Amino acid sequence: MGRKTAPQDLTHSRTVRVFVEGGVAGQEVRLGVEEVRHLFRVLRLRAGARVTGFDGEGREYSGVLSVLDAHAGRLHITQVVTVPPPELPEICLAPALIRPDAFAWIIQKATELGADRLLPLVADHCSRTDARDASPCRRMRWERIARESLKQCGRNHRLQIAEPVSSRELLGNPPGGEAWLCHPAEAEPLLADAAEGQRPMRVIVAVGPEGGWSEDEVSIARSAGFRPVHLGQYVLRAETGALAALSLVMSRWRWR
Amino acid sequence: MGRKTAPQDLTHSRTVRVFVEGGVAGQEVRLGVEEVRHLFRVLRLRAGARVTGFDGEGREYSGVLSVLDAHAGRLHITQVVTVPPPELPEICLAPALIRPDAFAWIIQKATELGADRLLPLVADHCSRTDARDASPCRRMRWERIARESLKQCGRNHRLQIAEPVSSRELLGNPPGGEAWLCHPAEAEPLLADAAEGQRPMRVIVAVGPEGGWSEDEVSIARSAGFRPVHLGQYVLRAETGALAALSLVMSRWRWR
Numbered sequence: 404m405g406r407k408t409a410p411q412d413l414t415h416s417r418t419v420r421v422f423v424e425g426g427v428a429g430q431e432v433r434l435g436v437e438e439v440r441h442l443f444r445v446l447r448l449r450a451g452a453r454v455t456g457f458d459g460e461g462r463e464y465s466g467v468l469s470v471l472d473a474h475a476g477r478l479h480i481t482q483v484v485t486v487p488p489p490e491l492p493e494i495c496l497a498p499a500l501i502r503p504d505a506f507a508w509i510i511q512k513a514t515e516l517g518a519d520r521l522l523p524l525v526a527d528h529c530s531r532t533d534a535r536d537a538s539p540c541r542r543m544r545w546e547r548i549a550r551e552s553l554k555q556c557g558r559n560h561r562l563q564i565a566e567p568v569s570s571r572e573l574l575g576n577p578p579g580g581e582a583w584l585c586h587p588a589e590a591e592p593l594l595a596d597a598a599e600g601q602r603p604m605r606v607i608v609a610v611g612p613e614g615g616w617s618e619d620e621v622s623i624a625r626s627a628g629f630r631p632v633h634l635g636q637y638v639l640r641a642e643t644g645a646l647a648a649l650s651l652v653m654s655r656w657r658w659r
Numbered sequence: 660m661g662r663k664t665a666p667q668d669l670t671h672s673r674t675v676r677v678f679v680e681g682g683v684a685g686q687e688v689r690l691g692v693e694e695v696r697h698l699f700r701v702l703r704l705r706a707g708a709r710v711t712g713f714d715g716e717g718r719e720y721s722g723v724l725s726v727l728d729a730h731a732g733r734l735h736i737t738q739v740v741t742v743p744p745p746e747l748p749e750i751c752l753a754p755a756l757i758r759p760d761a762f763a764w765i766i767q768k769a770t771e772l773g774a775d776r777l778l779p780l781v782a783d784h785c786s787r788t789d790a791r792d793a794s795p796c797r798r799m800r801w802e803r804i805a806r807e808s809l810k811q812c813g814r815n816h817r818l819q820i821a822e823p824v825s826s827r828e829l830l831g832n833p834p835g836g837e838a839w840l841c842h843p844a845e846a847e848p849l850l851a852d853a854a855e856g857q858r859p860m861r862v863i864v865a866v867g868p869e870g871g872w873s874e875d876e877v878s879i880a881r882s883a884g885f886r887p888v889h890l891g892q893y894v895l896r897a898e899t900g901a902l903a904a905l906s907l908v909m910s911r912w913r914w915r
Protein backbone atom coordinates (compact mmCIF):
# COMPACT_ATOMS: atom_id res chain seq x y z
CA MET A 404 0.00 0.00 0.00
CA GLY A 405 1.01 3.63 -0.39
CA ARG A 406 4.02 5.57 -1.72
CA LYS A 407 3.34 6.54 -5.29
CA THR A 408 6.80 8.02 -5.91
CA ALA A 409 8.62 4.90 -4.77
CA PRO A 410 9.75 2.03 -6.95
CA GLN A 411 6.75 -0.03 -7.91
CA ASP A 412 7.43 -2.89 -5.56
CA LEU A 413 8.59 -1.04 -2.50
CA THR A 414 6.33 -3.28 -0.43
CA HIS A 415 8.40 -6.27 -1.41
CA SER A 416 11.68 -4.54 -2.05
CA ARG A 417 14.56 -5.35 0.24
CA THR A 418 15.15 -1.82 1.51
CA VAL A 419 16.06 -2.23 5.15
CA ARG A 420 15.38 0.81 7.29
CA VAL A 421 17.15 1.23 10.58
CA PHE A 422 16.60 3.87 13.23
CA VAL A 423 19.70 5.94 14.08
CA GLU A 424 20.14 8.90 16.38
CA GLY A 425 21.85 11.04 13.76
CA GLY A 426 25.25 11.47 12.12
CA VAL A 427 27.13 12.92 9.17
CA ALA A 428 28.58 11.41 6.00
CA GLY A 429 31.84 9.56 6.67
CA GLN A 430 30.93 8.93 10.30
CA GLU A 431 30.28 5.61 11.98
CA VAL A 432 27.32 5.50 14.33
CA ARG A 433 26.41 2.90 16.90
CA LEU A 434 23.02 1.19 16.52
CA GLY A 435 20.63 0.59 19.39
CA VAL A 436 20.01 -2.81 20.98
CA GLU A 437 16.59 -3.25 19.36
CA GLU A 438 18.01 -2.45 15.94
CA VAL A 439 20.94 -4.83 16.32
CA ARG A 440 18.64 -7.66 17.36
CA HIS A 441 16.30 -7.03 14.45
CA LEU A 442 19.04 -6.78 11.82
CA PHE A 443 21.06 -9.73 13.07
CA ARG A 444 18.45 -12.20 14.34
CA VAL A 445 15.31 -11.42 12.36
CA LEU A 446 16.65 -10.16 9.03
CA ARG A 447 19.88 -12.19 9.37
CA LEU A 448 22.01 -9.46 7.89
CA ARG A 449 25.77 -9.40 8.39
CA ALA A 450 28.47 -6.71 8.29
CA GLY A 451 28.78 -5.33 4.76
CA ALA A 452 25.03 -5.10 4.11
CA ARG A 453 23.65 -1.81 2.76
CA VAL A 454 20.84 -0.29 4.79
CA THR A 455 19.03 3.02 5.03
CA GLY A 456 19.10 4.84 8.32
CA PHE A 457 16.55 7.45 9.39
CA ASP A 458 16.31 9.59 12.48
CA GLY A 459 12.61 10.44 12.52
CA GLU A 460 13.47 14.11 12.08
CA GLY A 461 13.62 14.05 8.30
CA ARG A 462 17.13 12.81 7.56
CA GLU A 463 17.90 9.62 5.64
CA TYR A 464 21.34 8.03 5.90
CA SER A 465 22.61 5.72 3.18
CA GLY A 466 25.24 3.45 4.58
CA VAL A 467 26.89 0.11 5.11
CA LEU A 468 26.90 -1.97 8.28
CA SER A 469 30.55 -1.86 9.28
CA VAL A 470 29.96 -4.04 12.36
CA LEU A 471 27.09 -6.42 13.06
CA ASP A 472 26.95 -9.36 15.41
CA ALA A 473 24.60 -10.48 18.18
CA HIS A 474 25.85 -7.75 20.51
CA ALA A 475 26.67 -4.65 18.51
CA GLY A 476 26.13 -2.92 15.22
CA ARG A 477 27.63 0.16 13.58
CA LEU A 478 26.51 1.99 10.48
CA HIS A 479 29.09 3.68 8.26
CA ILE A 480 27.21 6.64 6.78
CA THR A 481 28.02 7.36 3.15
CA GLN A 482 25.37 9.96 2.39
CA VAL A 483 22.82 12.08 4.23
CA VAL A 484 19.68 13.31 2.54
CA THR A 485 17.23 15.69 4.18
CA VAL A 486 13.64 14.80 3.35
CA PRO A 487 11.26 17.78 3.36
CA PRO A 488 8.55 17.65 6.01
CA PRO A 489 5.00 16.84 4.89
CA GLU A 490 3.07 19.73 3.43
CA LEU A 491 0.63 21.70 5.52
CA PRO A 492 -1.74 21.33 7.24
CA GLU A 493 -0.34 19.58 10.28
CA ILE A 494 -2.62 16.61 10.99
CA CYS A 495 -3.38 15.97 14.67
CA LEU A 496 -5.34 13.02 15.99
CA ALA A 497 -6.71 13.50 19.51
CA PRO A 498 -8.05 10.16 20.74
CA ALA A 499 -9.28 9.54 24.25
CA LEU A 500 -7.18 7.11 26.28
CA ILE A 501 -8.73 3.70 25.87
CA ARG A 502 -7.54 0.24 26.89
CA PRO A 503 -3.80 -0.12 26.28
CA ASP A 504 -3.88 -2.60 23.40
CA ALA A 505 -6.41 -0.61 21.40
CA PHE A 506 -4.52 2.60 22.10
CA ALA A 507 -1.23 1.03 21.01
CA TRP A 508 -3.01 -0.01 17.87
CA ILE A 509 -4.15 3.57 17.25
CA ILE A 510 -0.51 4.71 17.56
CA GLN A 511 0.68 2.08 15.10
CA LYS A 512 -1.98 2.89 12.51
CA ALA A 513 -1.80 6.66 13.00
CA THR A 514 1.92 6.45 12.23
CA GLU A 515 1.33 4.45 9.05
CA LEU A 516 -1.47 6.67 7.86
CA GLY A 517 0.71 9.72 8.39
CA ALA A 518 -0.67 11.72 11.34
CA ASP A 519 1.83 14.36 12.50
CA ARG A 520 0.79 14.59 16.13
CA LEU A 521 -1.08 12.42 18.57
CA LEU A 522 -2.76 14.17 21.50
CA PRO A 523 -3.95 11.60 24.07
CA LEU A 524 -6.98 12.84 26.00
CA VAL A 525 -8.18 12.04 29.49
CA ALA A 526 -11.89 12.29 28.77
CA ASP A 527 -14.83 12.34 31.18
CA HIS A 528 -15.87 8.82 30.21
CA CYS A 529 -12.40 7.27 30.10
CA SER A 530 -12.02 4.34 32.45
CA ARG A 531 -9.87 5.29 35.43
CA THR A 532 -7.47 2.46 34.79
CA ASP A 533 -6.86 3.57 31.22
CA ALA A 534 -6.51 7.25 32.05
CA ARG A 535 -4.41 7.16 35.21
CA ASP A 536 -1.51 4.98 34.15
CA ALA A 537 1.14 7.64 33.61
CA SER A 538 4.10 5.30 34.09
CA PRO A 539 7.28 5.73 32.05
CA CYS A 540 6.66 2.19 30.76
CA ARG A 541 3.52 3.29 28.97
CA ARG A 542 5.31 6.22 27.39
CA MET A 543 8.22 4.01 26.32
CA ARG A 544 5.84 1.48 24.84
CA TRP A 545 4.08 4.18 22.83
CA GLU A 546 7.38 5.53 21.51
CA ARG A 547 8.62 2.07 20.59
CA ILE A 548 5.44 1.24 18.68
CA ALA A 549 5.56 4.52 16.81
CA ARG A 550 9.25 4.01 15.94
CA GLU A 551 8.69 0.44 14.71
CA SER A 552 5.78 1.58 12.59
CA LEU A 553 7.79 4.49 11.18
CA LYS A 554 10.50 2.06 10.12
CA GLN A 555 8.06 -0.22 8.36
CA CYS A 556 5.94 2.35 6.56
CA GLY A 557 8.74 4.42 5.08
CA ARG A 558 8.06 7.68 6.92
CA ASN A 559 10.95 9.94 7.79
CA HIS A 560 9.25 12.29 10.23
CA ARG A 561 8.14 10.78 13.49
CA LEU A 562 4.68 10.85 15.01
CA GLN A 563 4.92 13.34 17.85
CA ILE A 564 3.10 11.96 20.85
CA ALA A 565 2.10 14.66 23.32
CA GLU A 566 1.70 14.13 27.05
CA PRO A 567 -1.93 13.24 27.87
CA VAL A 568 -4.07 16.23 28.77
CA SER A 569 -7.59 16.62 30.05
CA SER A 570 -10.13 16.58 27.23
CA ARG A 571 -11.68 19.75 28.67
CA GLU A 572 -8.36 21.53 28.30
CA LEU A 573 -7.88 20.60 24.64
CA LEU A 574 -11.52 20.85 23.62
CA GLY A 575 -11.78 24.27 25.26
CA ASN A 576 -8.57 25.57 23.65
CA PRO A 577 -8.03 24.11 20.21
CA PRO A 578 -4.64 25.24 18.87
CA GLY A 579 -6.06 26.85 15.73
CA GLY A 580 -7.02 25.47 12.32
CA GLU A 581 -9.86 23.10 11.49
CA ALA A 582 -11.12 21.25 14.55
CA TRP A 583 -13.56 18.35 14.38
CA LEU A 584 -15.23 16.46 17.18
CA CYS A 585 -16.44 13.00 16.17
CA HIS A 586 -19.83 12.64 17.81
CA PRO A 587 -22.54 10.11 16.93
CA ALA A 588 -25.46 12.46 17.39
CA GLU A 589 -24.43 14.92 14.69
CA ALA A 590 -26.33 15.46 11.48
CA GLU A 591 -23.30 16.14 9.27
CA PRO A 592 -20.74 13.51 8.29
CA LEU A 593 -17.01 14.18 8.65
CA LEU A 594 -15.61 16.09 5.66
CA ALA A 595 -19.07 17.03 4.39
CA ASP A 596 -18.30 20.66 5.09
CA ALA A 597 -14.52 20.71 4.60
CA ALA A 598 -14.22 23.83 2.50
CA GLU A 599 -12.51 23.20 -0.84
CA GLY A 600 -9.59 25.49 -1.56
CA GLN A 601 -8.99 26.55 2.00
CA ARG A 602 -5.80 25.38 3.55
CA PRO A 603 -5.59 25.59 7.32
CA MET A 604 -2.30 25.39 9.20
CA ARG A 605 -3.61 22.53 11.25
CA VAL A 606 -6.39 19.95 11.32
CA ILE A 607 -7.44 18.29 14.58
CA VAL A 608 -9.82 15.37 14.91
CA ALA A 609 -10.93 14.42 18.40
CA VAL A 610 -12.38 10.96 19.01
CA GLY A 611 -14.00 9.96 22.30
CA PRO A 612 -13.71 6.86 24.46
CA GLU A 613 -16.11 3.89 24.27
CA GLY A 614 -18.60 5.72 26.47
CA GLY A 615 -18.66 8.73 24.13
CA TRP A 616 -18.17 12.38 25.07
CA SER A 617 -20.01 13.82 28.05
CA GLU A 618 -22.55 16.59 27.45
CA ASP A 619 -20.13 19.04 29.06
CA GLU A 620 -17.35 18.04 26.70
CA VAL A 621 -19.56 18.49 23.65
CA SER A 622 -20.70 21.86 24.86
CA ILE A 623 -17.15 23.04 25.69
CA ALA A 624 -15.91 21.86 22.31
CA ARG A 625 -18.72 23.56 20.39
CA SER A 626 -18.14 26.85 22.16
CA ALA A 627 -14.42 26.69 21.39
CA GLY A 628 -15.01 26.11 17.67
CA PHE A 629 -14.90 22.35 17.29
CA ARG A 630 -17.38 21.19 14.67
CA PRO A 631 -19.18 18.01 15.72
CA VAL A 632 -19.37 15.47 12.88
CA HIS A 633 -20.46 11.86 12.63
CA LEU A 634 -18.79 8.79 11.11
CA GLY A 635 -21.71 6.94 9.60
CA GLN A 636 -24.73 5.24 11.06
CA TYR A 637 -23.21 2.51 13.19
CA VAL A 638 -21.66 2.56 16.63
CA LEU A 639 -17.92 2.37 16.04
CA ARG A 640 -15.41 1.18 18.59
CA ALA A 641 -13.19 4.06 19.68
CA GLU A 642 -10.15 2.82 17.77
CA THR A 643 -12.16 2.20 14.60
CA GLY A 644 -13.53 5.73 14.77
CA ALA A 645 -10.03 7.16 15.20
CA LEU A 646 -8.76 5.33 12.13
CA ALA A 647 -11.76 6.03 9.93
CA ALA A 648 -11.58 9.74 10.80
CA LEU A 649 -7.84 9.89 10.21
CA SER A 650 -8.12 8.07 6.87
CA LEU A 651 -10.60 10.65 5.64
CA VAL A 652 -8.56 13.59 6.83
CA MET A 653 -5.36 12.23 5.29
CA SER A 654 -7.07 11.54 1.97
CA ARG A 655 -8.48 15.06 1.94
CA TRP A 656 -5.31 16.94 2.87
CA ARG A 657 -2.32 14.82 1.96
CA TRP A 658 -2.97 12.35 -0.82
CA ARG A 659 -1.97 13.65 -4.24
CA MET B 660 -19.28 6.96 17.31
CA GLY B 661 -21.85 6.56 14.55
CA ARG B 662 -25.64 6.43 14.21
CA LYS B 663 -27.02 9.89 13.73
CA THR B 664 -30.68 8.81 13.91
CA ALA B 665 -30.24 7.02 17.24
CA PRO B 666 -30.77 8.53 20.67
CA GLN B 667 -27.87 10.83 21.43
CA ASP B 668 -26.18 8.53 23.86
CA LEU B 669 -26.63 5.21 22.15
CA THR B 670 -22.99 4.44 22.88
CA HIS B 671 -23.67 4.55 26.58
CA SER B 672 -27.31 3.56 26.53
CA ARG B 673 -28.23 0.23 28.03
CA THR B 674 -29.80 -1.26 24.90
CA VAL B 675 -28.79 -4.90 24.95
CA ARG B 676 -28.75 -6.60 21.56
CA VAL B 677 -28.95 -10.33 21.35
CA PHE B 678 -28.64 -12.55 18.29
CA VAL B 679 -31.67 -14.76 17.60
CA GLU B 680 -32.41 -17.12 14.74
CA GLY B 681 -35.82 -15.59 14.03
CA GLY B 682 -39.39 -15.69 15.35
CA VAL B 683 -42.75 -13.94 15.38
CA ALA B 684 -44.51 -11.73 17.91
CA GLY B 685 -45.96 -13.72 20.80
CA GLN B 686 -43.46 -16.55 20.34
CA GLU B 687 -40.74 -17.63 22.73
CA VAL B 688 -37.38 -18.42 21.16
CA ARG B 689 -34.41 -20.18 22.64
CA LEU B 690 -31.11 -18.28 22.80
CA GLY B 691 -27.75 -19.76 21.81
CA VAL B 692 -25.09 -20.79 24.31
CA GLU B 693 -22.85 -17.79 23.55
CA GLU B 694 -25.74 -15.39 24.04
CA VAL B 695 -26.81 -16.96 27.31
CA ARG B 696 -23.28 -16.77 28.67
CA HIS B 697 -22.93 -13.14 27.69
CA LEU B 698 -26.30 -12.03 29.06
CA PHE B 699 -26.03 -13.96 32.31
CA ARG B 700 -22.33 -13.83 33.19
CA VAL B 701 -21.04 -10.68 31.54
CA LEU B 702 -24.04 -8.36 31.58
CA ARG B 703 -25.53 -10.05 34.68
CA LEU B 704 -29.07 -9.79 33.40
CA ARG B 705 -31.85 -11.93 34.84
CA ALA B 706 -35.25 -13.12 33.59
CA GLY B 707 -37.58 -10.18 33.12
CA ALA B 708 -34.99 -7.91 31.45
CA ARG B 709 -35.96 -6.19 28.20
CA VAL B 710 -33.58 -6.80 25.29
CA THR B 711 -33.58 -6.30 21.55
CA GLY B 712 -33.08 -9.33 19.36
CA PHE B 713 -31.80 -9.22 15.79
CA ASP B 714 -31.30 -11.92 13.21
CA GLY B 715 -28.74 -10.32 10.91
CA GLU B 716 -31.27 -10.41 8.07
CA GLY B 717 -32.92 -7.11 8.89
CA ARG B 718 -35.44 -8.00 11.58
CA GLU B 719 -35.40 -6.54 15.08
CA TYR B 720 -37.29 -8.27 17.89
CA SER B 721 -38.37 -6.35 20.97
CA GLY B 722 -38.86 -8.70 23.85
CA VAL B 723 -38.40 -9.81 27.42
CA LEU B 724 -36.16 -12.57 28.71
CA SER B 725 -38.67 -15.12 29.96
CA VAL B 726 -35.95 -17.51 31.11
CA LEU B 727 -32.31 -16.77 31.90
CA ASP B 728 -29.88 -18.71 34.05
CA ALA B 729 -26.38 -20.09 33.57
CA HIS B 730 -27.62 -22.81 31.24
CA ALA B 731 -30.51 -21.51 29.19
CA GLY B 732 -32.24 -18.39 27.99
CA ARG B 733 -35.50 -17.70 26.17
CA LEU B 734 -36.74 -14.48 24.64
CA HIS B 735 -40.45 -13.74 24.60
CA ILE B 736 -40.93 -11.65 21.45
CA THR B 737 -43.41 -8.79 21.79
CA GLN B 738 -42.81 -7.02 18.49
CA VAL B 739 -40.99 -7.58 15.20
CA VAL B 740 -39.77 -4.69 13.08
CA THR B 741 -38.25 -5.12 9.65
CA VAL B 742 -35.35 -2.73 9.09
CA PRO B 743 -34.83 -1.75 5.45
CA PRO B 744 -31.51 -2.89 3.95
CA PRO B 745 -28.81 -0.25 3.41
CA GLU B 746 -29.21 1.84 0.29
CA LEU B 747 -27.30 1.00 -2.87
CA PRO B 748 -24.53 0.55 -3.83
CA GLU B 749 -23.58 -2.74 -2.24
CA ILE B 750 -20.14 -2.25 -0.67
CA CYS B 751 -17.74 -5.18 -1.08
CA LEU B 752 -14.31 -5.38 0.51
CA ALA B 753 -11.99 -7.94 -1.12
CA PRO B 754 -8.91 -8.32 1.11
CA ALA B 755 -6.19 -10.89 0.51
CA LEU B 756 -5.93 -13.56 3.19
CA ILE B 757 -3.32 -12.40 5.66
CA ARG B 758 -2.29 -13.74 9.07
CA PRO B 759 -5.33 -14.86 11.06
CA ASP B 760 -5.34 -12.18 13.73
CA ALA B 761 -5.07 -9.33 11.26
CA PHE B 762 -7.73 -10.89 9.05
CA ALA B 763 -10.07 -11.35 12.02
CA TRP B 764 -9.50 -7.72 12.76
CA ILE B 765 -10.48 -6.77 9.21
CA ILE B 766 -13.72 -8.72 9.65
CA GLN B 767 -14.49 -6.99 12.92
CA LYS B 768 -13.82 -3.50 11.56
CA ALA B 769 -15.48 -4.12 8.18
CA THR B 770 -18.64 -5.10 10.07
CA GLU B 771 -18.58 -1.94 12.17
CA LEU B 772 -17.87 0.32 9.24
CA GLY B 773 -20.75 -1.23 7.32
CA ALA B 774 -19.34 -3.29 4.44
CA ASP B 775 -22.04 -5.54 2.93
CA ARG B 776 -19.81 -8.33 1.63
CA LEU B 777 -16.33 -9.59 2.35
CA LEU B 778 -14.59 -11.50 -0.44
CA PRO B 779 -11.42 -13.17 0.90
CA LEU B 780 -8.78 -13.58 -1.79
CA VAL B 781 -6.03 -16.13 -2.21
CA ALA B 782 -3.50 -13.81 -3.82
CA ASP B 783 -0.20 -14.64 -5.51
CA HIS B 784 1.82 -13.22 -2.64
CA CYS B 785 -0.29 -14.64 0.20
CA SER B 786 1.71 -16.81 2.55
CA ARG B 787 0.80 -20.46 2.06
CA THR B 788 -0.07 -20.88 5.70
CA ASP B 789 -2.55 -18.01 5.60
CA ALA B 790 -4.13 -19.01 2.32
CA ARG B 791 -4.46 -22.76 2.70
CA ASP B 792 -6.21 -23.06 6.03
CA ALA B 793 -9.72 -23.87 4.83
CA SER B 794 -10.79 -25.56 8.07
CA PRO B 795 -14.34 -25.18 9.37
CA CYS B 796 -12.79 -23.64 12.50
CA ARG B 797 -11.53 -20.68 10.55
CA ARG B 798 -14.93 -20.17 8.96
CA MET B 799 -16.67 -20.44 12.32
CA ARG B 800 -14.27 -17.98 13.86
CA TRP B 801 -14.94 -15.46 11.08
CA GLU B 802 -18.70 -15.82 11.49
CA ARG B 803 -18.50 -15.47 15.24
CA ILE B 804 -16.39 -12.30 15.01
CA ALA B 805 -18.76 -10.77 12.47
CA ARG B 806 -21.79 -11.65 14.62
CA GLU B 807 -20.25 -10.18 17.77
CA SER B 808 -19.34 -7.02 15.94
CA LEU B 809 -22.83 -6.75 14.44
CA LYS B 810 -24.31 -6.96 17.90
CA GLN B 811 -22.08 -4.22 19.25
CA CYS B 812 -22.31 -1.73 16.41
CA GLY B 813 -26.07 -1.74 15.99
CA ARG B 814 -26.25 -3.18 12.47
CA ASN B 815 -29.20 -5.31 11.52
CA HIS B 816 -27.91 -6.81 8.27
CA ARG B 817 -25.00 -9.16 8.56
CA LEU B 818 -21.65 -8.96 6.78
CA GLN B 819 -21.80 -11.67 4.15
CA ILE B 820 -18.48 -13.49 4.10
CA ALA B 821 -17.90 -15.34 0.82
CA GLU B 822 -15.79 -18.46 0.47
CA PRO B 823 -12.19 -17.53 -0.40
CA VAL B 824 -11.46 -17.46 -4.13
CA SER B 825 -8.31 -17.02 -6.14
CA SER B 826 -7.45 -13.36 -6.67
CA ARG B 827 -7.07 -14.04 -10.37
CA GLU B 828 -10.64 -15.27 -10.52
CA LEU B 829 -12.13 -12.19 -8.84
CA LEU B 830 -9.79 -9.63 -10.40
CA GLY B 831 -10.44 -11.10 -13.85
CA ASN B 832 -14.22 -11.16 -13.40
CA PRO B 833 -15.44 -8.28 -11.26
CA PRO B 834 -19.17 -8.64 -10.61
CA GLY B 835 -20.07 -5.24 -12.05
CA GLY B 836 -20.12 -1.72 -10.63
CA GLU B 837 -17.14 0.37 -9.54
CA ALA B 838 -14.04 -1.74 -8.97
CA TRP B 839 -10.88 -0.41 -7.35
CA LEU B 840 -7.54 -2.09 -6.86
CA CYS B 841 -5.44 -0.53 -4.10
CA HIS B 842 -1.93 -0.46 -5.47
CA PRO B 843 1.00 1.63 -4.16
CA ALA B 844 2.43 2.47 -7.55
CA GLU B 845 -0.61 4.33 -8.84
CA ALA B 846 -0.68 8.03 -9.53
CA GLU B 847 -4.30 8.60 -8.50
CA PRO B 848 -5.55 8.42 -4.92
CA LEU B 849 -8.65 6.39 -4.05
CA LEU B 850 -11.84 8.37 -4.63
CA ALA B 851 -10.07 11.05 -6.66
CA ASP B 852 -12.06 9.98 -9.70
CA ALA B 853 -15.24 8.69 -8.08
CA ALA B 854 -17.76 10.33 -10.37
CA GLU B 855 -20.21 12.57 -8.50
CA GLY B 856 -23.85 11.83 -9.19
CA GLN B 857 -23.34 8.36 -10.55
CA ARG B 858 -24.70 5.57 -8.46
CA PRO B 859 -23.38 2.11 -9.24
CA MET B 860 -25.12 -1.04 -8.06
CA ARG B 861 -21.95 -2.21 -6.39
CA VAL B 862 -18.54 -0.95 -5.27
CA ILE B 863 -15.60 -3.34 -4.82
CA VAL B 864 -12.27 -2.47 -3.25
CA ALA B 865 -9.52 -5.08 -3.49
CA VAL B 866 -6.55 -4.85 -1.10
CA GLY B 867 -3.47 -7.02 -1.48
CA PRO B 868 -1.40 -9.00 1.04
CA GLU B 869 1.75 -7.65 2.72
CA GLY B 870 3.81 -8.55 -0.34
CA GLY B 871 1.55 -6.53 -2.63
CA TRP B 872 -0.09 -7.69 -5.85
CA SER B 873 1.95 -9.56 -8.46
CA GLU B 874 2.44 -7.97 -11.86
CA ASP B 875 0.09 -10.56 -13.33
CA GLU B 876 -2.63 -9.69 -10.86
CA VAL B 877 -2.36 -5.98 -11.62
CA SER B 878 -2.47 -6.65 -15.32
CA ILE B 879 -5.46 -9.01 -15.06
CA ALA B 880 -7.31 -6.51 -12.88
CA ARG B 881 -6.64 -3.59 -15.22
CA SER B 882 -7.87 -5.54 -18.24
CA ALA B 883 -11.04 -6.52 -16.42
CA GLY B 884 -11.86 -2.93 -15.48
CA PHE B 885 -10.41 -2.49 -12.00
CA ARG B 886 -9.03 0.99 -11.52
CA PRO B 887 -5.72 0.96 -9.62
CA VAL B 888 -5.61 3.63 -6.93
CA HIS B 889 -3.22 4.46 -4.10
CA LEU B 890 -3.80 5.16 -0.41
CA GLY B 891 -1.26 7.87 0.29
CA GLN B 892 2.48 7.99 0.29
CA TYR B 893 3.37 5.50 3.01
CA VAL B 894 3.58 1.72 2.98
CA LEU B 895 0.47 0.55 4.81
CA ARG B 896 0.07 -2.81 6.44
CA ALA B 897 -2.53 -4.88 4.60
CA GLU B 898 -5.17 -4.50 7.31
CA THR B 899 -4.61 -0.75 7.59
CA GLY B 900 -5.04 -0.40 3.83
CA ALA B 901 -8.28 -2.40 3.93
CA LEU B 902 -9.73 -0.19 6.64
CA ALA B 903 -8.58 3.11 5.17
CA ALA B 904 -10.05 2.15 1.78
CA LEU B 905 -13.32 0.99 3.30
CA SER B 906 -13.66 4.16 5.41
CA LEU B 907 -13.37 6.29 2.30
CA VAL B 908 -15.82 4.22 0.31
CA MET B 909 -18.37 4.19 3.12
CA SER B 910 -18.08 7.94 3.64
CA ARG B 911 -18.60 8.50 -0.08
CA TRP B 912 -21.56 6.20 -0.61
CA ARG B 913 -23.30 5.71 2.68
CA TRP B 914 -22.83 8.56 5.11
CA ARG B 915 -25.64 11.12 5.00
